Amino acid sequence: MEGMKGEVYRVSGPLVVAEGIKPRMYDVCRVGEEGLMGEVVGLQGAKTLIQVYEDTSGVKPGDVVINTGAPLSVELGPGLIKSFYDGIQRPLPALKESSGDFISRGIQAPGLSRDAVWEFKPTVKKGDKVNPGEIIGTVQETEIVEHRILVPPNVGGVITEIYEGKFKVDDVVAVLDNGTELKLYHKWPVREARPYQEKLPPLIPLMTGQRILDTFFPVAKGGTAAIPGPFGSGKTVTQHQLAKWSDTEIVVYVGCGERGNEMTEVLEEFPELIDPKSGKPLMERTVLIANTSNMPVAAREASVYTGITIAEYFRDMGYNVAVQADSTSRWAEAMREISGRLEEMPGEEGYPAYLASRLAEFYERAGRVKTLGGNVGSVTVVGAVSPPGGDFSEPVTQNTLRIVKVFWALDAKLAARRHFPAINWLQSYSLYLDVLEDWFKENVSPEFVELRKWAMSVLQEEANLQEIVQLVGSDALPDSQRVLLEIARYIREFYLQQYAYHPVDTYCSFQKQYDMLKAIKELNDIFYKALEAGRLVSEIEEVEGKDEFERSKLEEDYKPKLEAAIEKIRKALLG
Numbered sequence: 216m217e218g219m220k221g222e223v224y225r226v227s228g229p230l231v232v233a234e235g236i237k238p239r240m241y242d243v244c245r246v247g248e249e250g251l252m253g254e255v256v257g258l259q260g261a262k263t264l265i266q267v268y269e270d271t272s273g274v275k276p277g278d279v280v281i282n283t284g285a286p287l288s289v290e291l292g293p294g295l296i297k298s299f300y301d302g303i304q305r306p307l308p309a310l311k312e313s314s315g316d317f318i319s320r321g322i323q324a325p326g327l328s329r330d331a332v333w334e335f336k337p338t339v340k341k342g343d344k345v346n347p348g349e350i351i352g353t354v355q356e357t358e359i360v361e362h363r364i365l366v367p368p369n370v371g372g373v374i375t376e377i378y379e380g381k382f383k384v385d386d387v388v389a390v391l392d393n394g395t396e397l398k399l400y401h402k403w404p405v406r407e408a409r410p411y412q413e414k415l416p417p418l419i420p421l422m423t424g425q426r427i428l429d430t431f432f433p434v435a436k437g438g439t440a441a442i443p444g445p446f447g448s449g450k451t452v453t454q455h456q457l458a459k460w461s462d463t464e465i466v467v468y469v470g471c472g473e474r475g476n477e478m479t480e481v482l483e484e485f486p487e488l489i490d491p492k493s494g495k496p497l498m499e500r501t502v503l504i505a506n507t508s509n510m511p512v513a514a515r516e517a518s519v520y521t522g523i524t525i526a527e528y529f530r531d532m533g534y535n536v537a538v539q540a541d542s543t544s545r546w547a548e549a550m551r552e553i554s555g556r557l558e559e560m561p562g563e564e565g566y567p568a569y570l571a572s573r574l575a576e577f578y579e580r581a582g583r584v585k586t587l588g589g590n591v592g593s594v595t596v597v598g599a600v601s602p603p604g605g606d607f608s609e610p611v612t613q614n615t616l617r618i619v620k621v622f623w624a625l626d627a628k629l630a631a632r633r634h635f636p637a638i639n640w641l642q643s644y645s646l647y648l649d650v651l652e653d654w655f656k657e658n659v660s661p662e663f664v665e666l667r668k669w670a671m672s673v674l675q676e677e678a679n680l681q682e683i684v685q686l687v688g689s690d691a692l693p694d695s696q697r698v699l700l701e702i703a704r705y706i707r708e709f710y711l712q713q714y715a716y717h718p719v720d721t722y723c724s725f726q727k728q729y730d731m732l733k734a735i736k737e738l739n740d741i742f743y744k745a746l747e748a749g750r751l752v753s754e755i756e757e758v759e760g761k762d763e764f765e766r767s768k769l770e771e772d773y774k775p776k777l778e779a780a781i782e783k784i785r786k787a788l789l790g
Contacts, residue, residue, distance in 0.1 A: 223247070223278040224262060229513045230556040231265045233280040238263055241286045241406060246271070247278040249321030252303065254287050254517070257557060266553055268303050268514040269320050286407075289521055290326035291528040292384045292400025293333045293354045293362045296465075297498050299482065300326065302506035302518030327384045327400055335364065335388050335399065337377045347371045348410070348531055348587025351389055351397065352379075357499040359490065360465070363532040364388070367401040368410050368587055405520035409527040411584040419583075420651050421537070421595050424460035424722035425453075427638050427711050430667055430732070432645040434621045436463075436535055437583030437593035441543075441615045444625025445605025448637050451477055452715055453623070454539045456636075457597055459488055459497060460722050463537040465529045466501045469522035472515050472545020475507040491722065508545065515549040523580050526594045533590030538581075542599040543574070547611045563610045571614040578618045620646040634712055640674055659725045666732045670706050673739075677703035695743070697752045702739045709765050710735060719769050731768060734777050738764070738784065745788035760784040 221235025223246065231246050231253060238244065242255045244265050251271065257264035265280070289304045299307050301318070304326040310318050337352040345351060347368045356362035372391035382388055382399055389397040403409060417435030434440045444450050451473075458466045468485075470478040481503065488497040502525055506518040519540055526536040540546070547570060554567035562568040583593035598619070602612045605627055616622055624642035629635075655663045680696055689697055710731055714720040723731075742755050760783030767776040 219282050219284065221263070221280045221282070223274060223276050223280055225276060226271055226274050227556050229267050229271060229511060229553065230256075231267055231271060231274060231280070233263045233265055234261055236263055236280055236282045238282045238284075241404075243283045243285055243287050245281040245283065247274040247280075247321075250281075250323075251321050252323075253513075255282075256553070264557060266513045266516075267511075268517065269511050286404040287517060287520075288402040288404045289524050290384075290400050290402055291525065292327050292364075292398070293356050294327040294331055294384060295502050295525060295528075296356050296360050296362075296500060297502075298326075299503045299505065300521070301510065302471075302504065302514035302516075302521060304504075304521050307505065329383060329385060332381045332383055333362075333399060335379060335382050337379055337389070339374060339377065341374055341377055344373050345371060345391070346587065350532065350588055350590075351377070354399065358495050359493045359499045364397075364399055365401075365528075365531055365588065366397065368403075368531075370395050370397075403524055403528070405517065405524045408580050409524070409531060411531070411586050412589070413585045415583045415585060415591065416650065417583055417647060418650060419654060420647070422462040422725065423457055424724070425456055425636060426713055426723050426728050426731075427636055427640065428623065429723075429725065430710075430728055431640060431671060432621055432623060432638070432643045433647055433651055434595060434597070434645065435583075435647045435651060436595055437581060438595055438621060438647060439578045439581045439619040440595075440597045440621035440623060441600055441612075441619045442597065442623045442625060443600035443602055443607055443612045443615070444637070445602070445627045448605075448625035448627050448630045449635055450599040450601065450625060451541060453625070453636055453638075454541050454597065454599055455481070455484070456715055456721070457537065458485075458501070458539055460491065461537050461595075462492075462535070463595065464500060464534040465526070465536040466497075466539065467522050467526045467529075467536060468501060468503050468539045468541070469518055470503070470505045470507065470541055471518050471543070472506060472508050472549065473541055475509060478505045478507050512549045512552050515546060516553060519543070519546050519577060523577065523594070523596070527580065530584065530592035530594045531586045531588065531590075533586065533588075533592045535593045536595070538594060538596045540577075540596065540598040542601045543577075543615065544599075544601040544611050547574070566610050570610060571617070574611075574614050575618050578615075634707070635715065636711075636713060640671070640711065641678055660729050662733070663729050666729070666736060669736065670710070670732060673699060673703050673706060694746055694752050698742045698746055698755060701752075701756055702735065702742065705735050705738060705765075709768065714769075717769060719771055719773075723768075727768075727773065730774060730777065734764070734781060737781055741781075741785050741788055748789065750788055755788065758784050759787045 221233050224234045225232040238255045251269045253265040253267035256266045309324040333354040349366050350363045352364045354362040372393045376390040384400045387396040417437045419436045420433045486498045490497045504522045506515040526538045529536045551566050581596040602609045624639045626639035629637035760780050764780035
């Protein structure tokens with residue numbers, strides 16, 4: 216086909232300029248003798264700008280360039296779960312087998328194994344009319360996940376043949392009247408959002424089991440959240456906690472430009488982690504995409520799109536999916552590097568002028584939707600941001616904050632005080648609080664929302680008093696304000712601090728969160744009554760039973776211990 220073959224004109228790092236081909240934007244090309252994979256990112260007259268996903272050393276002018284005529288696409292079908300991919304959906308274990316610990320250039324491997332055999336059970340029959348995105352059958356992919364085989368979003372018709380039994384992913388399982396053959400998998404371009412019928416309002420919270428997130432700054436299913444924070448403040452641990460405990464059926468974890476040892480930790484930890492809901496390994500419902508900081512920078516830019524496309528595919532089956540992108544700053548840095556190679560006009564801090572629109576494009580693909588097949592599914596996106604020096608005023612953080620609805624601000628000072636999760640309750644916010652109020656009232660308790668507002672007002676009042684305390688000490692305050700500081704200490708240390716590595720405290724149900732908040736409110740009432748009855752503040756601060764109260768959250772059967780501790784404190788102060 217004319218225009219399919221050309222040659223290299225110039226090479227600049229991952230950017231190759233070719234001539235003699237006539238591609239469309241975002242077509243995938245093969246460059247040089249090794250057939251390095253690249254994507255068309257610009258057309259300048261007769262010249263084509265190709266962003267290559269691999270190391271281009273050794274590529275020289277005159278080398279052959281072949282245009283495949285198709286955009287960068289991922290393979291969607293059984294075999295995604297438990298997989299570990301690089302940024303362009305090459306399975307890393309398969310690459311290791313063929314080329315050792317270091318990936319050879321130009322190496323190819325299909326995203327889905329062509330040898331694995333799957334048991335396909337049709338859910339439609341001959342003569343049925345199927346629309347785009349409908350489910351035609353199921354495959355039990357892992358013990359936890361039932362993989363629903365979908366009609367591709369751009370295909371529809373009447374089924375003339377459908378088979379049952381054991382198949383490989385590229386075997387035909389059904390035929391439509393227009394001659395279209397349906398296989399267990401189909402391809403989808405990563406830069407194109409998968410279609411759906413309608414977007415639904417985000418009215419259900421994503422249960423994370425982390426008290427500060429669920430109570431004060433909840434994210435809705437299909438929502439967007441950002442975790443910016445300086446180095447060492449706990450971004451990755453927080454994301455691990457969300458992957459482990461959030462009530463989503465599928466987790467897609469994108470390690471985007473992270474250090475290799477962090478990704479190794481994820482790889483070693485995830486297979487050992489037990490999914491609390493099923494008792495099976497967490498990997499049984501996880502897809503991992505790794506583009507570490509030493510991998511080619513262009514593939515890092517693609518890795519985020521690969522992750523969100525896989526998430527949308529599971530959403531289309533009717534699942535709730537969580538995408539953890541760690542970290543979007545490294546993704547933006549990849550864009551900045553490529554933009555520099557393309558000689559584009561730089562924006563703020565050297566980032567490309569389109570940084571904000573690219574971030575918006577990515578986060579916009581989150582949402583709770585009615586799928587083409589009539590199911591309801593959601594994609595919730597949590598992006599970590601690593602601002603240099605913890606400076607939240609830099610462009611990636613600022614542009615992310617304009618887009619996302621939840622902001623969990625990690626604070627290096629809290630981390631230094633060993634307060635984890637180190638989320639600053641005065642800087643963070645959630646714009647879902649109002650829409651989720653009804654859900655909390657119906658499903659947790661009618662008082663839960665009021666208790667949360669009360670606790671937040673105590674913490675804000677404490678912050679106002681801290682300036683005076685630092686100047687003159689807490690002894691100079693009136694007694695009622697000293698009691699308020701004591702209650703604020705209980706909220707911070709008993710409620711907001713949570714031990715990620717403690718078998719009981721690592722996860723906290725909504726019921727337990729409500730019981731704990733209610734207990735602090737009871738303490739508040741007891742303390743103020745005691746003060747009115749003439750008790751000294753020092754007696755309130757050192758009251759007998761406070762240690763049992765604080766330790767009760769670490770017990771499996773916490774409720775009787777909590778109630779006994781409150782009773783002990785009540786007797787000690789009020790008799």
